Amino acid sequence: MKHHKLLTLLSLSVFLVIASCAKEAKQTTAAANQPAPSFPVIAMQTKTVTGYKEYPTSIEGIVNSAVRAKVSGYIQKVMVDEGQKVRKGQVLFKIETQSLSQDAGAAKARINVAQVEVNKLIPLVEKNIISAVQLETAKANLAQAKANYSSISASIGYGTIRSQVDGYVGAINFREGALVSPADPTPLTTVSDISKVYAFFSLNESQYLDFLQNAKGKNLAEKLANYSAINLVLANGSIYAEKGKIETSTGQVNKNTGTISLRAVFNNPNQLLTNGNSGKIQIPTVYENAIVVPQAATYEQQGNIMLFKLDKENKVTSSIIKVKATVDNLYVVTSGVDLNDKIIASGVGKLRNGMAISPKETSFDEALKPVAILFKN
Template structure:
C-alpha cells in the first residue's frame, strides 16, 4: 500500500512538472513573431517582350539568268558566289550555225539591193511599172529584217548579267545544251546589299499586332512598328536591325497566317539567298503592371497572388495575365499600383495568415531578368 501511495505522488509531481514546461513553451511560442516574408509594392513599368517566327532570307533583287537562244554552252566565265556587274558576260554559247545563217542572210540582202538598184532607172524611164520596184524594195526590207533577227540571236549567245550582284548556283556547265524554253535558269544573280526576311503571323498574333500598334490603317501601323531582330541559324543574333516593310494584310485560307516582309542591311554579305533563321518581333507593354512569376501560384486553373493587408495578414487574389514574358507576368487585372504582394515563398502561405513583412524594392525583384527587357 505504501508503495502504491509513493508511486501516485511521484506521478502527480511529474504531471505538474510537464504541465509547467508545456505552459512555458506555449507562452514562448505565443511571444514569437510571425514568419518573415519579402513583400514589394506593385508599380508600373514599360517592358518589351519578344516572339519568334521562322523566316526565309532572299536578296532584294533575284534575277534569273536564262538563254534567249538554243545552243551549247561554249564558256562559263564566272564562278558561284562571284560578285558581278550589270552587263558583265557570264556565259558564251556556240554561234557557228548562227554565223552561217547570218552570212546567208547578208548575201540575200545584197541580192535584193542589186535588184532594187537595177529597177530604179527602169521605172524612172517608164520602161516598167513602179509596182515591180516596190516589190523589190519589200524583198530588200524582208532580207534586212531577217539578217537583224539572226544578228540579235548571235548577240543573245553572249549571256550577260542583268543586275549588279552575286552569282548563285550554276546549273549548267560547258558543253550543256540550253534553250529559251528551259525551266531551270543558267544561274541567278542576287543583289544582297540588303535582304528580305519573309515570315508569317497566325491570326491571333496578327490581331494583336493590329490592336496594339499605333496607326489608323495597316500602312501607318507598319510604319510605326519598332525594329525587328534576326536570329541566325547558328543561334547568334544578327548585328543589323530590320524594319517591317509590307504585309499582305490577308489571311491565307490554307495556312491561317498573314505574310510579312522585313528588310535588313547586309553590309558584309553575311546573308544570302536561302538563309534561314528566326525573326524576333517585339511587343511593347507600356506602363504595364508586371510581377515575377515566382510571386504567383496556380489554383484550379487560376493564377493567384498573396496581397498584404493593413494588419499584416495575407489574402489570396486571382489575377488575369495578359502576357507571359520569360520569367514575368504582364497583369491585365487583379492588381493595381500600390498593392503589396509577397514576392517569394508563396507556397508556405495560406489565407489570412499573419506574417512579418520585409519590404524590398520592386526593381530588385525584377533585377535577375532585367536584361531581357527594354525600359
C-alpha cells in the same frame, strides 16, 4: 494475481497518456513562441516594358534576277563562280553560236542577192520597160533579207549572257558542255542584290488586328510608316545587328491559310544574310505604365497563375491574377492585384493560405535581381 496485472497495465496506460499530452503541450508552446518565418515583400508599382512576339520569316534579296538562255546551244564557258560579286553588264556565260554564225553568213548572202535584184530593176522601171510593181516586190524581198540577218545577228549576241543587275551569283545550275535553251525551267543561275534583304512573314487575323491597334496612324500606310523598328532573330538564336522596318502588308486575309502577309526590309552591309536564310521576326509591343509582377512571386495551380498578398495582420492570402503578356521575367497583369497591394516576392512554395509571416520590405528592382542572374549565359 490477474487483478494485480490488470492494475499495473492500467497505471502504465494512464502514465503514457499523461506523458504524451505533456509532450504535445510543450511542442505547441514552443511553436507559439517560435518567430514567424521571414519572407521578402514588395509593394506593387507600374513599369513601362517592351515585349516581343516572334513570327517565322524567310529572307530574300531585294532583287533576284534569274539568268536564262535566250538561244539554244551548248555552254562554251562559265565566266564567273558561285558567290562572286558581279556588276550589271558583266559576262556570266558564253554559249556556242557556230551554227548561228553559219546562218548569219547565208543571210548576208541573201541580202546581197536581193540588193543586186533591186539595182537591176531600177533602170528598167525608169525606162518604163517593166512595171514598178516588180521593183517594189524586189525591195520588199531585200527588206525581209535584212530583217532576217538582223535577227540572226541578235541571236549570236544572245550567246554572250550578261548580268542584268549588280549583285552576287547564286548556285550555277549548268556547266560547260551542257545544252541549254530558253524553254529550260531551271535558270542558269540567279544574281541577287543583297545590299538589303526582305523578310517575309505572316500574321493571323487576330495578330494582325493587335498589330494595327499598336501602331499610330489614320490608315495602313501611316501605321506602317510610324511602326517601331523590329528585330530579326537568326537561325543560331542571335539577334541581327541591324534593325528592320515593316514596309508593306497585303491587307487581305488569304482564304487558304487565314493569314495576312507582311514584308520587312533590313540593311545588309556585311552580306551576312542571303537568299533562303530563315529566322524569326520580333515585333515589339510597348506596355506603358503597366502593373507588372515578378514571375518568382507567382505559382501555378489548376491552370491559374497565383500569388500571395500580405494583409494588415501580416498574414498571406492567395489571389488569382490575369496575365496579359510575359516580358522577360515579368508578367504584365490586367487583374487580381492593384497598386495598393503588397505581395510576397519569392519563396511562395513554402506559404499556405492564412499563414502569418515576418515581412521583409524589399525594393521591386532588388526582387528581380536573383531571377535575372539565373538566366545569364
